[in-house]
Amino acid sequence: MSAEGWGEPGGEGVGEGLSVRRATPEDLDAIMEVERAAHAHPWQRESFEREFTLEWSRIWVATEGERVVGFLAYWRVLDELHILDVAVHPDAQRRGIARGMLEMLIALGHAHEVVSVLLEVRVSNKAAIALYKRLGFERMGRRKRYYEDGEDAWVMCAELG
Template structure:
């Protein structure tokens, strides 16, 4: 993540159910409300699940972005990556994705999976830069507008954590 000397530093931390107080959960929900037209989850509900992992990017103790994923068996499924509109284009989503990749490598995860709106070209470019490939389309996946989701996958060698080369199974325009 680029650091600008005129901005306070951004810290990344993992938020657990044990350490999540009401204020932290409210902040995550506020980021989701600002980032998504219709947020369709609750940080409180997500963190009650033992398989949920959450990372938060903060500046001056204020949440600017978060990533929520499920770690089940040898897979990490990224559910949400959200950044407050005023904090976009500062590398926060990239930093959060990199942190989740570090976690996956430490935990010997084999697959990282996610869905992304077909129209979200910036996110697709980010995921491609990290090595994700397109493996399918979920027609009318998003209930707010019926938009398709592109399914993406990143394969890791569980022994070394190295990203395994992959190729697209479908064609997507970006």
């Protein structure tokens, strides 16, 4: 994978009035608002703070006007991208925002010789699994008791190479 450019969104919108940009620490409050509204098991603020300090980590936000309506967090690991979290505020769901951000990430992966995009998802998370399948992700395996509350995760992968 080329060293530069893997962490910047394409700059195009993901729908009418929506755009995607790289997040900054100033977006933390808005990211936490989406995270808490969207997830039954939200990440702690400190976890997002840490992501901003990691050279291999990126967070993108989808905005509608000034408002952050969704985000995508991922790592670059050698020639792979690992999705950590994707969330869209409940009042902005089913408008193609998550799909748009993930399509942007996959296009960026193709442009930067990424071999595969990987993620873990709760086995009960039907919405996210449907979203990932629609984008070409396939289930690779099951991690037992992956989450703190004991739930298993599917490992899903989209091969780009």
